[in-house]
Amino acid sequence: MGTDPETLIRRLAVALAIGLLVGAERHWRERDEAAGSRTMGVRTFGLIGLFGGVMAALGAELDGIGTALMVAGGLGALVATVLPFALREAAAAGSVGATTPVAALATYALGALAVLGAPQAAGAAAVAMTAVLAARESLHELMARITWAELRSAIVLLSMTLLVLPLVPDAPVAWLAGVNPHEVWMLAILLAGVSFAGYLAERLAGAGKGLLLAGAAGGLVSSTAVTLGNAGAAAQGGSAVPLAAGALVAGAVACLRTLVLVFIVSPDTAWRLAAALLAAAAAMGIAATLLARRGMTALEDGRRPDNPFELKSVLRMALLLGGVGAVAKLAATHFGQAAVVAVAALTGLADVDAIALSVPLLAPATVTTSLAATAVAVAVASNIVAKAGYAAALGRRAYAVPYCAGSAAALAAGGVALFLV
Secondary structure, X not given: OOOOHHHHHHXXXXXXXXXXXXXXXXXXXXXXXXXXXXXXXXXXXXXXXXXXXXHHHHHOOOOHHHHHHHHHHHHHHHHHHHHHHHHHHHHHHOOOOOHHHHHHHHHHHHHHHHHOOOHHHHHHHHHHHHHHHHOHHHHHHHHHHOXXXXXXXXXXXXXXXXXXXXXXXXXXXXXXXXXXXXHHHHHHHHHHHHHHHHHHHHHHHOHHXXXXXXXXXXXXXXXXXXXXXXXXXXXXXXXXXXXXXXXHHHHHHHHXXXXXXXXXXXXXHHHHHHHHHHHHHHHHHHHHHHHHHOOOOOOOOOOOOOOOOOHHHHXXXXXXXXXHHHHHHHHHHHOOOOHXXXXXXXXXXXXXXXXHHHHHHHOOOOOOHHHHHHHHHHHXXXXXXXXXXXXXXXOOHHHHHHHHHHHHHXXXXXXXXXXXX
């Protein structure tokens, strides 16, 4: 094995501690049971962890195959010893759960892992396993509340990250104007994750907490959707001023969200934008606060946000991100860097994220950091103007006037801040 006695003792101590940790949670859950009715408690689990460490230590004196056989033999002995008692306990309790036996097997394996040379990893895994065991009620409640659409979206997000991402080429592609597909897919994952987090926040908080809270949560997903939805509600007779306040909060959150996205992909560009976006967000927030004081009421219509994370929308966003990046790069190469600003203005009419996540990646190799910041600022301004137009066209005057006034204040504050910086 080549391990000195002191190191071996420390690793065996970790194996024992792993068993005691898991056993404490298992024992606590059955602490009210009568003596002798519990198959495995804190002492048994402690011994199981130590047993795994001892078998690994004995096997380590052999070659690789011998180590595997020794650990496997110990596992077989553990199953043969524990299984009859676990079956008797399950029959007496009328239970069909297999959590405790499986936890025992995992404890044995982690004890062996601790001695074989990875005590930190084994300890971390033991803590994670104990947390999962202790969160039984919370996890069961979550599974009872979660919808199929939410579960499907989570599976898609994990598949995008763990299955698809490793397969996407991580190099610029010439026929895509030098766009790196791996970076595009990473940005799509980032956008999908942020949108899904915003959706969960709105669903958990509930729209009944008030239009301001609903607008803030909706701004993480889509401030344009909030603006359009509130405009429609106002047109149908809803409280126009509170609805306008909620839409302005969504716009303020969207500005902050854009700043965070840019900071992730290009901190240098984000620092140049920080003052302008913070000023715009502050102006919208102040306007929303003033409107709220004029008569904000809670929204108790029982609506639930639509699931924002569908595979088709993700694929469209990935294509949009790649397309915008390619167009911006071609424009900068063939028509000068200023053409990127024109592309940003047009794209911002529909979406800011495409510019915020693609153009900063071009700096400083293709465009200057200053121009990248200007392009993002122009896209944000274009999007604010577009939403004001939607509010004026779709919402009644009592909604459109305060919303457009707040948007104008945001544009003025952001423009002044950007000019000064």
